[in-house]
Every structure is written in C-alpha cells, then in structure tokens.
Amino acid sequence: MKLIKLDAIDSTNDFLKALASHDEPDNFTVVTAETQSKGKGQMGAKWQSESGKNLIMSVLVKDFVFDNQQVFDLTVVVALSVTEVLKSLNIPDISIKWPNDIMSYNKKIGGILIENTFKSDGRILSVVGLGLNVNQTNFENLPNASSLALIVKTQFDKEIFPNLIVEKIKQKIALWLTHSTLFWSEYFDTLFRKGVPMPFKNLENQNFMGIIQGVSSSGKVQILLEDDSVSEFDIKEVQMLY
Template sequence: MKLIKLDAIDSTNDFLKSLASQDELDNFTVVTAENQTKGKGQMGSKWQSESGKNLIMSVLVKEFLYDNEQVFNLSVIVSLAVIDALKSLNIPDLCIKWPNDIMSYNKKVGGILIENTIKSDGRIVSVIGIGLNVNQTNFDHLPNASSLAVICKTEFDKNALVLLIAEKLQHKIKIWETTSLDLWKEYFNSLFRQGVPMPFKKLNTKNPEQNFMGIIQGVSSVGKIQILLEDDSVSEFEIKEIQMLY
C-alpha cells in the first residue's frame, strides 16, 4: 500500500483522481490530508472538518468493479470496513445511515463518497473518500454530528486509524467473492433505524416537499432504499429522492 501524506489540499478525492489519470498507481494507494478546503459529501454537500483534528483520506480501488450495476457493492464493503475498524477501537453503538454515513448512537461521525471513472477499455476505477470526525470536539452548528473523542472521552491516533481502515478495506474486498451474501446481510443488519417506523422527507423539485412515515425493509442491489409505506406497499428511493428525519 502506497501512502501519500499532504498538509493541505482542496480535495483528496480530486487529487487522487488526477494522479490516477496520469500515472499507473498501485491498487489501494492512499492519500491523507491534515486540512481539506473543498471536501465533498453526498449530493454535492460540503464536508467541513477542523484542521488537523480529523481523518481525511482517499483510497484508490481498481480491479474490483466491472459493471455499473455492481457499484453499490463497493459502498457496502467500505461502510463495513470502517465499522470494523471502529469496532476494534471499542467505539460504541455503531451503525450505517443509508447509504454510507457512519453513526455512533444517533450522531454522525463519518461519511463516505465514492467516485467511479470508466476507462476506455471498460475498467472501472474507484476513488473512495472517507471523512471521520476523530479529535474535533466543537460541533455547535452541527447538532447531528459528533466525534470519536467526544463519544469516548479520549483522543485517537489518526495515522493508526488510516492504516487500520485500509487494512480492513483490503480484507473485505479479498473475501467478497466468497462472502458477498453474508456481507450484504451484515450491511442491512447494521442500518440505522432499520425495521422501525420513522419519518422521511420526500424531495421533489416539481412538487412541495412532503413528509411520510415508513419502515426500512432493505436495500436493492443498486443501492436504492426499500421502504414499507403506510398502505403496506414497498417503494424504492434513490439518495436524491428522500431524506431521513431523526
């Protein structure tokens, strides 16, 4: 595993994508940064992180995805790899808020953004961005966020955590072909608020925003969340279509 450490960068994902387009980088090359000025989250949101306090990393993954219909498999693997790494540090009450936010209790401690590039020969190259709130303690304007330090009342070694996550990720990918069904089951069983009634907001640019009650029943092979509605029907939604209210 090649590790590239940066002091400050606009985006570790963008930096790694640029490197990968110009050079034949080793699989599982990792880029970390102490500060990221233009971090990205799901749906174009910004990932804000206090300089030097948190884990900011991107990982290059090649020779795993070969079909657009399989891309969510990598999201499952990465989410579980991060959960495994945090479990080994005794972080309590971990779960995954669909599709791949990392939660402890009901607070978000991390996020994942996977960007895929299809090469001219059909290969899919993935850059996985992982942000974890590690030693930051001030979340005054982020009521749903927390950090490992706040939850466990101790500081953590970010560098050791980078290596631990990379190791867990490589292991999950290695065993995927023989354990994919087990890992999908583990992913579903790790979902935040799965199986219990909860409110959702329907996001639609054509109609007014609309709230509804539902129960998470599963996630499709392409990553759509499956929700049991009040009329006993099950509907599937993409990430841009609904928002959980909690």
C-alpha cells in the same frame, strides 16, 4: 500500501483522481490531508472538518467494480470495513445510515463518498473518500455531528486509521466472491433505524412515515409505507428525518 500525506489540499478525492488519470498508481494507494478546502459529501454537500483533528483520506480501488451493477458493492465493503475498525476500538452503538454515513448512537461521525472513473479500456477505477471525525470537539451549528473523542472521552492517534481501514477493505475484497451474501446481510443488520417507524421527506418536500426494510443491489433504500407497499428510493429521492 502507498501513503501520500498532504498538509492542505482542495480535495483528496480530486487529487487521487487526477493522479490516476496521468499515472498508474498502485492499487490501494492512499492520500491523506490535514485539511481540505473543498471536501465533498453526498449530493454535493460540503464536508467540514477542523484542521488537523480528523481523518481525511482517499483510497484507490482497482479491479473490483466492473460494471454499474456492482457500484454499490464497494459501498458495502467500505462501510463495513470502517464500522468493524471502529467496533474494534470499542466505539459504541455503531451503525450505517443509508447509504454510507457512519453513526454512533444517533450522531454522524463519518461519511463515505465513492467516485468512479470509467477508463477508455473499459476498466473502472474507484476513489473512496472517507471523512471521520476523530478528535474534533466543536460542532457548532452541526447538532447531528459528533466525534470519537466526544463519544468515548479520549483522544486518538488518527494516524492509525488509514492502515487499519485499508487492510479491512483488502480482506473483504479478497473474500467478496465467496462471502458477498454474508457481507450484504451484515450491511442490512447494521443499518441505522432499520425496522423502526420514522419520518421521511420526498422530492416534493412532503413528509411521510415509513420503515426501512433493506437496500436493493443497486443501492436504493426499500421503505415500507403506511399502505403496506414497499417502495425503493434513490439517494436524491428521499431524506431521512431524525
């Protein structure tokens, strides 16, 4: 695993995408930073992180996603890799809030953002961005956020995480063709608030009650509505209220 360590950068995802557009970096090349000024979350949200306290990393994944139908497969692989590493470190009550937030109890401790680049030769290069709250303890104005240090009352060496996570990703990619059904099942089983009645908000800012049933192969959440129908929603179409 090639590791590029940066002190400060606008975005590790942007840095790695630019590197891949000009050179041919090795598969699973990793970029980390102590701080980034333009960290990104889903739907353009800004990912805020206290300098030097947390894991900020991006990893290049080649030769796994070959068409649009497989894009969410990588989300499954990465989310499960992160949750397995955290469980191995005895972080309690780990779950995945659809589509790719990492939770402990009902607090967000991490987020994943995958950006795909379609090359002229037909290849798809994926840049997996991960922010994980490790040793930060101040989350003023972020009531739903927490960190590993707050949850288990101890400080962590954040330098251990890139190798642990990338090795898990490699293992799951190697097993994907024969174990994809199992991985999808594990992803479903790990979903935050799956099977529990809870409120949601739609694009029209209307609140409604529903129960998460699962996720489609294209990554849409499947919600059982009050009329007993099941509807699928894309990430931009529904917000979970918790």
